[in-house]
Amino acid sequence: MSKPGRWWKTVQKIAYLSFIGSAVVGISFVVFLFYLRSQALPAASILQTSEIVDSRGDLIDSMYAGQNRQVVAYDQISPYLTKATLAIEDHRFYDHVGFDFMGMARAAIVDFAHMSKLQGASTITQQLARNLYLSHERTWMRKLKEAVYTIQLEMQYSKQEILERYLNQIYYGHSAYGVQAAAEMYFHKNAKDLTLAESAMLAGIPKGPKYYSPYMNMTNAKARQKTVLQAMVNFDYITQQQADEAYQQPLDIKPQSGDKPSEAPYFRDYVIQQAAGKLNMTEDQLSESGVRIFTTLDLHAQKIAESVINKYVGSQGELQSALVAIDPRTGYIKAMVGGKNYSENQFNRVFATTRQPGSSFKPILYLAALEQKDLTPATMFKSEPTAFTYDNGRKTYMPSNFGNQYPNKDIDLREAISRSDNIYAVHTIMQIGADKVIDMARKLGITSSMKPLPSLALGTFPVSPFEMASSFGVIANQGVRVEPTAILKIEDSGGNLLYEAHPQEERVVDAADTYVLTNLMESVFDPGGTGFRVANLLKRPVAGKTGTTNTDAWMVGYTPELVSAVWVGYDRNRNISAVESHLASPIFAEFTEQALETVPPKIFPIPDGIVSVYIDPETGMLATTDCPSSKLEAFVKGTEPVEYCTVHGKSPMKGKPDSKDGKQENSWWTDLKRWWNE
Structure with missing residues (x-):
């Protein structure tokens, strides 16, 4: 065979092998694409900021551990921001399949000319793949995985879905991830409401969050904003006139909040603990899950409670106070103050079970006696120094009235409650039996430890303010106990219901018995009653009971709409002064009146x-x-x-x-x- 013939045969063989090879590669690539299309992407854990809101939907606190993020839908993002992002990050986004080969070639030419890597060519899809599934290490394996995940993203999601995920994922500085968190942080508005000027400012930050942050360097931020606006002009998103006007527009950058204290911090901590338990999460997982926790709190009432406590206790050195208020009809917790200064001490005294309630416990004793029909408002006992024997006569208990003052005559139940007579109370418990009192306390929701002793009548066994408010709530609600509730419902970031409260209701005492007791407890605020000093502050029917020990001052009371327990004392059981012992009542009275200012006075039904x-x-x-x-x-x-x-x-x-x-x-x-x- 001649040389030209052999040469032609060789060309034919090479062409044939090339064709076969190309076909194999093509088929393999198609099979590979089908394989990728059938494979699920790795689970992406997108951390989102969780929120706690009050009964009106007002924000109590945003929770995040390192990442502040709130995911929003594409239609909840300003079109200006999407266009600004595309212009500066990936203007060919809708034209490529995940890789911008023209951009890669252009970047390679620039890098080669300068003998360094000056240009990047990552598309939005590539950046999303890296942010969702990979670290930022510079290895060939990471780059290969990024390419694979980029292809999968493009195959499994629409362009709009990819852009939505990217805008909810990208970092905008100062712990703000995603456009919603950034819009709220920098401008105190939602992402959908951003103007062109604001959008251009935000779109420029991700390239260098520290360098282009308006908090860190406004000069750099404005220069970057101008670059973004010009890019939008170059790619026909806006006109030059619009760009110039936007650049000249003053920006209302909100001051950086830093570690802004939460509203109702003691309540916030309680809700986080409760929500974590209901969703079977750790508190860290809860804060990053993007849930929205709807609570029963009334921020208006909460601020009143904090203000009143600060008024009476704020300047009193180490003296502390706690207040919890509940709607007795629903069990909803409306206000909670666990101490006068959360930043100094986070211990929530609302749940402290180390405090003796003193005489504020007596209504529970008398309710037990009324239920047993062993006592009526007309029952008379002589109030004088008395030694009571118990334990089959082997032991003696000799209580005393405050200041050793005794009427030395028969008094009825109204006078005993009004003046807080201890002798009458012990006569009552000796008549009905201490076990009956403990049974009543349990029915009303008190779980703290108690012993069947005569001293129980005088509130010598510690209970928490929360238990006292809950138990008095049963009396206010005519004998129906409604489970105290702080959380109404919990939704995930997509609005799907994760938990909803269904407070249990149970009649535990006859309504007539509770009404008789309520009617008697109103006398506490009548002349001669232990609460009379604050009667001028109350403009509506109120029932209640004071309680004082050497170390604690209490006022627990209610209207038909609100029951509140107030405690005042020292954390280390230091004795309180005579003046300090009278602070719980005005705190209760002022809080009750101000919290119900818009509610017309009502008599008890x-x-x-x-x-x-x-x-x-x-x-x-x-x-x-x-x-x-x-x-x-x-x-x-x-x-x-x-x-x-x-x-x-x-x-x-x-x-x-x-x-x-x-x-x-x-x-x-x-x-x-x-x-x-x-």
Whole structure:
């Protein structure tokens, strides 16, 4: 064969082998693409900022551990920002398949000319693949994986979906990840509301968050903004006039908040703990999961509580205070202050179970007695120094009244509650048995340890303010216990429901018994009552009970809409002064009135099974016209006195009784209740 013939045969063989090789490569590449299309991308853990909001949707706190991110949908992002990002990052985004080969060639030429790597050529898709699934190490294996993930992203997601993920992932400096967090941080607005000028400023930051941050260097930030605007002009996103006007527009950059304290920090901590348990997460996982926690808190009431506590305790050295307020009808926690200064001490005293409630515990004792029908408002005990024997006569208990002051006469239940008589209380517990009192405390929601001793009547066993508010809430809600609730629901970043509260309700006490007790507890704020000093602050019917020990001051009370427990004392059980012992009541009174300022005053609803009769306060019997004084008293039907007073005369009482001096000494709402009952 001649040389030209052999040469031609060789060319044919090479062409044939090349064709076969190309076909194999092509087929292999197609198979590889189908393989990638069938494979799921690695699970991408996109950390998002979680939020806690109050009952009106107002922000209590944003939670994030290192990354502040809030994911938003594509249509919730300003078109100016998407165009600005495309112009400066990847203007051929909609034209390439994940790799911009023209851009890569241009970058290679520039790098070769300068003998260094000056130009980058990563597309938005490549950057997203790197940010979602890979580290930023410079190895060939990382680059190969990035290429594979880039292809998969382009095959499995639309361009809009890729851009949406990128804009929610990219870092904008100062712990802000994604456009929503950046828009809120720099401009205090949502990403959808960004102007052209603001969008151009933000779009320029990711290239160098420290160098181009307006917080760090406004000169650099403005120069970068101008570059972005000009790129938008070059690629026909905006006109030159629009760019010039946007550059000249003043930017309202918000001051960097730094470590801004949370609203209601003690409540915030409690909610985080509760939410983490309900979702079976750690607190760190919760803060990065992008959930939205809807709570029962009323930020308006919360700020009032904090203000009032600061007013009375803020300047009192180490003296501390706690307050918790609950809507007794729903169990919703409306305010919570665990101490006067969270930044100094994060211990939440609302849940501290080391404090004796003192006389504020007595309503639980009396409710147990009313339920047993061993006690009525007309029951009389003599208040004088008394030694009580118990444990089959082997032990003696001798309580004393405050200041060793005793009426030295028979008094009824209203006077015992109003003046907080200790002798009457111990007579009561000795009559019904301490076990019955503990049973009642458990029904009302108190779980703290108690022992069946006579001293239990005087609140000698510690309970928390939370337990006291919860138990009084049952009385305020006519015997129905509603589980205290802080979290209404939890949603994920997509608005899907993860948890929803369904507070349990249970009737634990008869409504008539709770009403009789409420009616009696209103007397605490009448003349001579332990709460009378704050009666002028209260413009509505309120029932409550004070409590004082050597180390603690309490005021627990309620209206039909709100029950609050206030504690004042020292963390180290230091004795409180006489002045300090009176601080809980004004805190309670001012908070209650201000928190309910827009709520019209209401009398406590009167349930079925209540009768009202006039009694003689000296004998506890039905009053006659000959009794020097008489009062209208509410009873559970069937427990009211049936015999008329025989000490002062036998003529039945008719009409409305007056006080000894002939003047009515009760408040206007007491008159209203009397009219209602009559």
